[in-house]
Amino acid sequence: MSNSEQLHALSAAEVGRRTAAGDLLVEDYARAILAHIDTTEPSLRAWVVYDPAQVLASARALDALPPHKRGPLHGVADIFLTQEYPTAYGSHWAGHRAQAGVDATAVAVLRGAGALIVGKTTTTQFAASTHGPATVNAVDASRTPGGSSSGSAAAVAAYQVPLALGTQTGGSIIRPASFNGVWGFKPTWNAISRDGVKICAAWNSLTCDTVGLFARSAEDIALASSVFGLSDPAPAPDASTLRLAFVKTGAWGNASEATVAAFTRARAALLAAGARVEDVELESFGDNNTQWHDTERYRAVIHPEGARAFLPDYETYPVSSRATERAKRLESDVVEQIEDGLRRTNDEHLAALDTYARLRPRLDKILEGYDAIITPSTTGVAPPLNDTRHTGNSVFCTMWTVLHVPVVNVPCITEDRLPVGVSVVGRRYGDAQLLQVAAAVGQVIAKAA
Amino acid sequence: MSNSEQLHALSAAEVGRRTAAGDLLVEDYARAILAHIDTTEPSLRAWVVYDPAQVLASARALDALPPHKRGPLHGVADIFLTQEYPTAYGSHWAGHRAQAGVDATAVAVLRGAGALIVGKTTTTQFAASTHGPATVNAVDASRTPGGSSSGSAAAVAAYQVPLALGTQTGGSIIRPASFNGVWGFKPTWNAISRDGVKICAAWNSLTCDTVGLFARSAEDIALASSVFGLSDPAPAPDASTLRLAFVKTGAWGNASEATVAAFTRARAALLAAGARVEDVELESFGDNNTQWHDTERYRAVIHPEGARAFLPDYETYPVSSRATERAKRLESDVVEQIEDGLRRTNDEHLAALDTYARLRPRLDKILEGYDAIITPSTTGVAPPLNDTRHTGNSVFCTMWTVLHVPVVNVPCITEDRLPVGVSVVGRRYGDAQLLQVAAAVGQVIAKAA
Structure with missing residues (x-):
């Protein structure tokens, strides 16, 4: 790894360790990242805004910080997403692209922890599903990257950066993570502040919009989450100790063969690893007839x-x-x-708000009996790009988003070598425990692949 | 009213009528507003940012619009609030003051309806109660204007503008409205988008932050609310048809003599006007022992x-x-x-969120039996300014804010000629009906004064 050409592929954790130890200058790392973006971006088209000179200036400023002022993400390349629209879009929105001096709260937290903010990546318009951005899937350029956080997922999958922020109102983190074969983390609702985010890159549902993360490993998701107070350093549990509820949900009829296969193989692998696996219908819990998926x-x-x-x-x-x-x-x-x-x-509107409000503590209660729920992330692998650049179906994600529970996409690979993930779901504010469970689940799935 | 010196005191409705009829140039109105601000601002200190040249340019642009492009608030002077802090405050916040090109969604809606945005008024720091801004009470300069939307309430009360936006997380609209003797309207939670607001001027509670309005009359509150889809043009009901629940709440022990007197006189006046008045304890409803005020x-x-x-x-x-x-x-x-x-x-945190979520539909259900709840707005009249510029107590407001129901402050005047309001509370999304009920209540109270 002494060849600077490979520095771009380092994990966030590794970058943090090397820059802290003085083994790696942030500037050298930044040059490697920028070179790799230059190489890959013409086909991937993940970026809306990035300024290499600014990135290098930031990198040098980080290198100049004395050790005691360095944060846990010192020098780690990170990106944020923004709306891909023309600057003549309208008086209300035109100014947003120019807000160079104003960070969303989540970006400010990452920056405060030492992250090297490289730029902004694409999203669909306010999460509009049928008009995707120009970005393509990082694994298969003939397919959609998924939306709405298209560029973040693709850039992480293509090793352009190890970490990225995203937002989810329906399935806009979990879906592109599933399609690009990376880890995606939608935390508990409002666990990461959405301030400054919604303006540019979300559907603007106060009840559903959630800020989350993309990375290539469970370790990096946990590292980035730690600066938001959402992870703890305890080791992942052994898979044999896990109690897992496999939940098909009312959306199961939408699952393609690839999704069924990923779900089934994950179940078999976890069983083989000694986990206690139960097939659970949420409707069987409690005394009400409310459909969970609606x-x-x-x-x-x-x-x-x-x-x-x-x-x-x-x-x-x-x-x-x-x-x-x-x-x-x-x-x-x-x-x-x-x-x-x-x-x-x-x-x-009120009946829907109140029904979800009533279901949230019920789901938390159900999850007291399990370490996590396992459920599909998407209806299948990434669909081919077409005229409308359709970014895929979020039917397996919306329920968990509006119920405010944290979800991790664990990447899986089909027999055709295309990514399609499974979702690991925990109870509200059980984010730290969920990340450990998902790490254990991911180890089992990766070993079985 | 031909003397331009008095144009500043016109109601929003009157300005809209005259500019639509071609009887008043927005520029002339703007000059009158600016002259009155020049006169009153040295003592009131309500403003953070305003640029007379920009205001006049906007006014001329509005005058140039052809009649079919004029909105319902054509030319009406309006203000928004911002955080009063030094620009060297910190990297995360420093840029916000400079966001001249970016409107909060609520401001964009007003601007789209033709409002003349004059500038930004003061708030306390993120609704911090003990460090008020320099603004003084518009009725008595030795007293606090209340917070956190201090400047908005004071500017409306001092006839600097007829309309102003504000935000409430606890009591930050209703309290300064009560203290300055103006109408304040905190709509149903999320009925007016908070996008772009929280960054500068709210405590940043997604569950409680609510954008609302100040004006000097029920008519102007209804007019401004109409552009947000929150009012309808039906006439106010006759007070004799109203069923009103007088609710003291668990905060009643904090009520001063002035508050008790305002509440009691409102009750007597409404009784005399033929309204059906009931003294209600919310705890007497239903089968749970949850305290409403906590x-x-x-x-x-x-x-x-x-x-x-x-x-x-x-x-x-x-x-x-x-x-x-x-x-x-x-x-x-x-x-x-x-x-x-x-x-x-x-x-x-979750137990508190879930408890309020459970109480919200219960309160709506209770309100099916009444046209509105009447309850105190503040513990008393505005306290004197002191060293910490304490902006007053919000104990009578927080419950309604977190329960998401709409509240209108109806101004009342004590025997000492100081303002202290009563709150009129409706069910969620019953905003239009509530505004009509509050108008009828206000007529009765004004007549009895």
């Missing part, structure tokens, strides 16, 4: 919330007519979601 | 949320030690609230 109820939460957040984009009195604004600024399926939100009654 | 439970929601949002301010690894950061950037009571949040367990 896409309409999920939409009754997020669409009215999005409609209010996009009010100035959708409806701007003096500037022009509503129809003109639509065509000019918002993707057609974003408009559809806004209009669906405007159509729903307040009573329907 | 300051500790409220803190168990907002302090951990704030602690996560302020993580980069409180704990910044490489820059300096934690103790130094504290002293340099955060007010001492903000630090106390962050540290209280860090001390509380996740289980305590």
Whole structure:
């Protein structure tokens, strides 16, 4: 690894160890990262904004810090996502790309821990699913990277950076992690502050938007999570001690052969490793008949919330007519979601909010009997790119997002050598324990592959 | 009213009517507003940022709009609030003051409806109660204006502008409205998007932060609310048809003589006007023993949320030690609230979140039996300014904020001619109906005064 050409592939943990020990200058590491981005970016197209001169200046500033001022992520390359839209997009949004001096809270935390912020990667428009960005899948360039945090997942998978932030309102971290074969972590809702994020890169549902992370290993996910207070240094449990609930959910009918195979092989491998495995139907718990998976109820939460957040984009009195604004600024399926939100009654919205509020402590209670739930991450492998650049289905993710529980995508590989993950789900604020369980699950799955 | 010296005192509705009819140029109105601010600002100190040249340029741009592009708030002067802190405050926050091109969503909606945004007014630091800004009470300069939306309430009360935005996490709209004798409206949680607001001017509790409005009349509150879809043009009901629940809450022991008198006189006036008045204890409803008013439970929601949002301010690894950061950037009571949040367990936080989630539909159900709840807005009139510029007690407001129900402060005047309001509370998303009920209540109270 003395060849600087390979420095870009180091894990975040390894970069942190070497820079702390004085074995690696952040500037040398930054040059390796930038060279690798130069090589891979023309085909991957993961980036919206990055400025090599600024990255090198930041790297030199980090190198100049005395040892006692160095943080746990000293020099580790990291990226944040932003909205891919033209700067003439509209008066309300036009300024955001220029906010060079303003970090989202999550970025400020990473920067404070010493991370080298390299730039911003692509997302779909406000999580609009059918109009993906130009980014392609890092494993197979003929396929979608998934959305909405497309660029973050692809950049990590392509070894452009070891860590990336993302946001999830439905499945926007877990889905691209599954499609690109990397680890994705959607923490407990609001465990990482969303301040400054939603403006650029999320659907703007206060109830669902969650900031999370991508990395190539469980260790790096845990390291990055530690600066947000979401992990602890205890070792991963032995897989033979785990009690795992395999949950197909009401979305199971959408699972492709690849998803069924990944789920089944994970189950077999964990059984073989001595874990206690139970096939669980959530509906069998307790005394109510509420369906846990209900896409309409999920939409009754997020669409009215999005409609209010996009009010100035959708409806701007003096500037022009509503129809003109639509065509000019918002993707057609974003408009559809806004209009669906405007159509729903307040009573329907409140009933959905209150139902999820009631289900959250119930799910936590169910999870007291298990170390984690295992469930599919996506309906299958990444779909091929097509005219609309469809970024894939989030039907296996939305339920956990709106229930606020933490989810880790553990990468799996199909027989066709394409990635498709399984999700490991814990109880709210059980993030630290979940990361350890997911690490153990990941070891078993990797060994069985 | 032909004398331009008096134009500043017009209601928002009147400005909208005259500019729409072509009877008033926005530029002339803007000059009157600016002249009145020049006169009153040296003592009131409500403003952080305002640029007369920019205001006049905006006014001329509005005058140039053809009639079909004019919105319902055409030319109405409006303000937004921002954090009053030095620009050297810290790298994370330093850029925010400079974000001239970026509107909060709520500001963008007002601007889209034709509002003339005059500038930004003061708030306390992140709603820190014991370190108020320099602003004084508009009615009595020896008293606090209340916080945290201090400047907005004072500027409206002093006729500097007819409309202002504010944010409330505890009592930061209702309290300064009560203290300055103006109408304050805290809508249903998330009914007005908080995007772009929290960064500068709120405690950053996703569960409680709410964007709302100040005005000098029920009519102007309803007009401004209409552009957010929160009011309808139906006339106010006759007071004799109202069913009102007078609720003292568990905070009643904090009520001063002035508050008791305002509450009692409102009750007597509404009775005399023919309203059906009931004295209600919320605890008497239903089968659980949960206290509705519980300051500790409220803190168990907002302090951990704030602690996560302020993580980069409180704990910044490489820059300096934690103790130094504290002293340099955060007010001492903000630090106390962050540290209280860090001390509380996740289980305590979740129990508080889930309890309020359970109480919300219960309160809506109780409100099916009434047109509104009437309850005190503040513990008394505005306290005198003192060394710490204490902005007053929010104990009567926090419960309604965390329960997400809409609240209107209806101004009342004590025998000493000092303002102290009563709160009119409705069910979630019953905002439009509540505004009408509050207008009727306000008419009765004003007539009885």
